[in-house]
Amino acid sequence: MGKVYVFDHPLIQHKLTMIRDKNTGTKDFRELTDEVATLMAFEITRDLPLEEVTVQTPVCDAKAKVLAGKKLGIVPILRAGIGMVDGVLKLIPAAKVGHVGLYRDPETLQPVEYYVKLPTDVEDRDFIVVDPMLATGGSAIEAINSLKKRGAKNIKFMCLIAAPEGVGLLKEAHPDVDIYIASLDEKLNEKGYIVPGLGDAGDRLFGTK
Numbered sequence: 783m784g785k786v787y788v789f790d791h792p793l794i795q796h797k798l799t800m801i802r803d804k805n806t807g808t809k810d811f812r813e814l815t816d817e818v819a820t821l822m823a824f825e826i827t828r829d830l831p832l833e834e835v836t837v838q839t840p841v842c843d844a845k846a847k848v849l850a851g852k853k854l855g856i857v858p859i860l861r862a863g864i865g866m867v868d869g870v871l872k873l874i875p876a877a878k879v880g881h882v883g884l885y886r887d888p889e890t891l892q893p894v895e896y897y898v899k900l901p902t903d904v905e906d907r908d909f910i911v912v913d914p915m916l917a918t919g920g921s922a923i924e925a926i927n928s929l930k931k932r933g934a935k936n937i938k939f940m941c942l943i944a945a946p947e948g949v950g951l952l953k954e955a956h957p958d959v960d961i962y963i964a965s966l967d968e969k970l971n972e973k974g975y976i977v978p979g980l981g982d983a984g985d986r987l988f989g990t991k
């Protein structure tokens with residue numbers, strides 16, 4: 783079964799509180815989301831494989847470690863996932879970026895796919911799917927279905943805020959996928975919004991409401 787990691791780092795929690803605040807405007811919302819994505823990426827990349835090399839320091843030769851060159855891909859779920867991409871790329875700039883476009887039908891809450899573009903070597907890459915919100919879980923499950931259908935094997939899912947309902951369904955649908963969360967919130971409301979959450983992540987990021 784996939785593991786669920788909730789990051790309790792003080793910097794992540796502090797910035798997330800500012801993100802939640804309804805008085806935080808688009809510019810600050812975007813910058814804070816970017817910063818939290820970087821901090822989360824630091825934790826997520828903890829298990830990247832290393833290899834030993836020899837480096838010449840000014841003093842002598844030293845055996846030292848470098849990344850073993852694992853191929854990585856970041857996949858934002860459009861739109862809101864875009865807000866987390868640059869933050870992750872700051873730490874792993876060589877990662878390729880794929881896109882999965884989904885919106886949640888406001889009536890049925892079911893995800894509707896409208897765009898998929900992934901790196902060509904899907905089978906050789908490990909992927910981090912990013913989206914600020916995991917609510918009912920429908921969008922994350924569908925995005926990961928889409929990646930697996932095209933050959934992806936190793937996938938992690940990273941979000942800012944998750945509802946217990948979404949975490950449960952995502953674990954059930956994709957037991958091989960580890961889930962990384964900055965905050966596990968209380969519940970969903972009758973409209974499928976996370977409580978207390980942060981509102982509509984896409985609208986707040988792009989100023990569309």
Ligand SMILES: O=P(O)(O)OC[C@H]1O[C@H](OP(=O)(O)OP(=O)(O)O)[C@H](O)[C@@H]1O
Nearest residue numbers: 860861862885886917918919920921984
């Ligand atoms: O877990 P779920 O119930 O599927 O909800 C989560 C999805 O809802 C939001 O996207 P939205 O549909 O608002 O699209 P947007 O990013 O274009 O605003 C969010 O960014 C997730 O993708």
Ligand SMILES: O=c1cc[nH]c(=O)[nH]1
Nearest residue numbers: 917975976981982983
């Ligand atoms: O609370 C929620 C739930 C789904 N999508 C959002 O943007 N926010």
Ligand SMILES: [Mg+2]
Nearest residue numbers: 982983984985
């Ligand atoms: Mg939205």
